[in-house]
Amino acid sequence: MYMVTADEMRQLDRYTIDKLGIPALTLMENAGRAVADEVLKLCAMKSRSGNGRLEEQENQTCDADSAEVFRWRATEKVSRTGPGDLLSHREVIRVEPWSHGRHAVWQREHWYILVGKGNNGGDGLVAARHLTDAGLHVTVVYADSPDTLRGEAAAGRDVIAALGIPVIVYGRDALDLRGASGIVDALLGTGTQGPPREPYASLIRQANASGAPLVSVDVPSGLDADTGALHEPCIRACVTVCLAYLKRGLVQYPGAEAAGEVVVRYIGIPPGLARECGVQLRLLTRDTLREALNVDISRRRVPDGHKGTYGHVLVAAGSLRMSGAGLLAARAALRIGSGLVTWAVPEALLPHVIGAAPELMLAAAATGRDGEWNADSADELLQLAQARDVLAVGPGLGRFTADTGWLRRLWEEYDGPLVLDADALNILASAGPELEAWKRRSAAVVLTPHPGEMARLLGISTAEVQRDRITHAREYARTRGVTLVLKGARTVIACPDGAAYINTTGHAGMATGGAGDVLTGIIAGLLAQGLNASQAAAFGVYLHGVAGETAARHRQHPAAVVAGDIIEAL
Ligand SMILES: NC(=O)C1=CN([C@@H]2O[C@H](COP(=O)(O)OP(=O)(O)OC[C@H]3O[C@@H](n4cnc5c(N)ncnc54)[C@H](O)[C@@H]3O)[C@@H](O)[C@H]2O)[C@H](O)CC1
Numbered sequence: 001m002y003m004v005t006a007d008e009m010r011q012l013d014r015y016t017i018d019k020l021g022i023p024a025l026t027l028m029e030n031a032g033r034a035v036a037d038e039v040l041k042l043c044a045m046k047s048r049s050g051n052g053r054l055e056e057q058e059n060q061t062c063d064a065d066s067a068e069v070f071r072w073r074a075t076e077k078v079s080r081t082g083p084g085d086l087l088s089h090r091e092v093i094r095v096e097p098w099s100h101g102r103h104a105v106w107q108r109e110h111w112y113i114l115v116g117k118g119n120n121g122g123d124g125l126v127a128a129r130h131l132t133d134a135g136l137h138v139t140v141v142y143a144d145s146p147d148t149l150r151g152e153a154a155a156g157r158d159v160i161a162a163l164g165i166p167v168i169v170y171g172r173d174a175l176d177l178r179g180a181s182g183i184v185d186a187l188l189g190t191g192t193q194g195p196p197r198e199p200y201a202s203l204i205r206q207a208n209a210s211g212a213p214l215v216s217v218d219v220p221s222g223l224d225a226d227t228g229a230l231h232e233p234c235i236r237a238c239v240t241v242c243l244a245y246l247k248r249g250l251v252q253y254p255g256a257e258a259a260g261e262v263v264v265r266y267i268g269i270p271p272g273l274a275r276e277c278g279v280q281l282r283l284l285t286r287d288t289l290r291e292a293l294n295v296d297i298s299r300r301r302v303p304d305g306h307k308g309t310y311g312h313v314l315v316a317a318g319s320l321r322m323s324g325a326g327l328l329a330a331r332a333a334l335r336i337g338s339g340l341v342t343w344a345v346p347e348a349l350l351p352h353v354i355g356a357a358p359e360l361m362l363a364a365a366a367t368g369r370d371g372e373w374n375a376d377s378a379d380e381l382l383q384l385a386q387a388r389d390v391l392a393v394g395p396g397l398g399r400f401t402a403d404t405g406w407l408r409r410l411w412e413e414y415d416g417p418l419v420l421d422a423d424a425l426n427i428l429a430s431a432g433p434e435l436e437a438w439k440r441r442s443a444a445v446v447l448t449p450h451p452g453e454m455a456r457l458l459g460i461s462t463a464e465v466q467r468d469r470i471t472h473a474r475e476y477a478r479t480r481g482v483t484l485v486l487k488g489a490r491t492v493i494a495c496p497d498g499a500a501y502i503n504t505t506g507h508a509g510m511a512t513g514g515a516g517d518v519l520t521g522i523i524a525g526l527l528a529q530g531l532n533a534s535q536a537a538a539f540g541v542y543l544h545g546v547a548g549e550t551a552a553r554h555r556q557h558p559a560a561v562v563a564g565d566i567i568e569a570l
C-alpha cells in the first residue's frame, strides 16, 4: 500500500482528471459514497451493540490478501467503552458492499456533516446525500457562507439545497452538537495550510467536545497530512476514511492517534498510478514484504540444510555493566534462524557469560582486565569476522578511547554486511565530518537508531527528528548509501535507493530495555540467512513487532513484556 504527501496526492488527482479523463465529480461522488459506507457501518455496529454506543467490532472475516481495504486500529479509539487493551490490531477487512435500504435502525440517527469550502467539503456534501437516502436524519453545517464554495463543491451544495436537506450556516445559525448521533468532519483535507483558522477552529472544538463519534474525510481537520503533526485544534476522529492513497500523516504519531481507525478507500484513481508516478513510500504489510521486497515470509528450510546453510553471525557487543545487551542481540540472531552465532566480548567478561546461552559460541575480543572494549581489539574482531557472514556491533558496547578509529577499521576492512546499533551509532555520530573520508562500503550497512541516536547522527534535536521522521530517515539513507531503521512507534525503514516503508506491527509495551538489542540480532540473523539489507531490515522490524504483540498476549498485558519475551515469541 503506497503512502503519499498532500502534494503527491494533488498531482495524482490532476493526472487522473486531466490525463485519464476521469471527471473530478466522479471522484468526489465515489469519495462521498465511501464516507457514507463507513458511517452506515458505524451505525450498524452501534445498533448491534444495543446500547447505542460504539463497541469494538466483533471478529471480522479477515481476507489476508484483500486489496480493497487495509484497516488497522488502536482498539481504545474504536471501542470508546471497551477495555482498550492497548494492543494495536492489524486486520485486513473486506468492506461488504452496502445496500442503501431505509433501515429502520438508522432513522433514529441524527448526523451532522461539517462542510468546509474546499473539495473536502464537497466530499462531505455527497456523503450527506447518501446518508439521507439511507434513512438517517442529516444536517449540513457550512463553516463558511455556502456561496464561497466553488466547482464540484458548489455543485454538491446546489444538490443539497434542491433536496431540501436541512442546512446550518455556522456563526449565523445556532448549532448544538451535543445531541448528535455522529459527526462527519469534511472541513479541511489535503488543502489545509497551517492551524485551522476561525471559524473552523471553533467548529472543530465544538465537534470534539460533543462526545459524538467523529468520522473524518480524508484526514482529520487540523492534521498535517505529511508529517502527522497536529495543528490544534485538531479533530479527534474514531474513523478516518482516507481517499485513494494513505496519507503519510495518518501513520505517524501523533497523527495516527488523532486519526483513529484508518480505512483507505478506492475512489476511481487507478491503484497502480502512485508507483508509475514514482511514489516510493509504502506501508509495511505482508503483501508489501512479498510483492515489493520479494521476501519469502514462509522462510522455508531446505531438507538437507546444515548450520552453514543459514549463516554465521558475529556479535561484537556487551561490556561490564551492559553485558545483557550483547546477550540479547546474540540470542535473537540465533532465534531468528541463523546457523551459528558467535558473541565477542571483552576478555574479562568471558568467564562470566559462559553458559548464559549454551547455543552461542563465545570469543574474547578485547584483552584487558576491566571488561571494557578498547581500540586494540579491532585486529581480533576483524580476524573473527573474516570467517563470519555478518558483523553486528553496538548493543551495550560503551565508549572508549579512540573508538572512532576502531569503528572506521571495521567499516573499511570488514567486507561483509554490517549492522550498527546503540553505541556504534554514537561513535559514528562522533566521527562528524571525518565520516566523508570513510571508504564507501560495497557490502550492506544497516543502522538502527532510535530518535535520540538519529538526532546525534544528524546533529539536530530529537524533537526535530520526530517532527518529520520519514524525511529525515530517507534523506540520511539516500545520501549515505545505507539502510536506516528509525525506531519508534511506526518505525521507518529507509533504503539507499529511495524506497521506504512504515511498519505498523508492535505496541507501546515494547518500549522496554533491550528490545532494540533484540531487533539488531534479528536483522543480523536475517542478513546471515541471505536476505539483502532492505529485506532484512523490513522483515526484521515487521517480525519484531509481531513478536512483541504475541509476547504481550502471553503476558496478558503490554507493560509486562521484557526484551527476552520478544525473543521467545519470535
Ligand atoms: N484524493 C482524491 O483523489 C480526491 C480528494 N478530494 C478531496 O479534496 C480534498 C482537497 O481539497 P482542496 O480543495 O484542495 O482543499 P481542502 O478541501 O482540504 O480545504 C482547503 C480549503 O480550506 C481553506 N483552508 C486551507 N487551510 C486552512 C486553514 N488552516 N484554516 C481555515 N481554512 C483553510 C482553503 O482556503 C481552501 O479553500 C481532499 O482532502 C479530499 O477530501 C476530492 O474531492 C476527491 C478526489
Ligand SMILES: [K+]
Residues within 6 Å of the ligand: 120, 185, 186, 187, 188, 189, 216, 217, 218, 219, 220, 221
Ligand atoms: K477532514
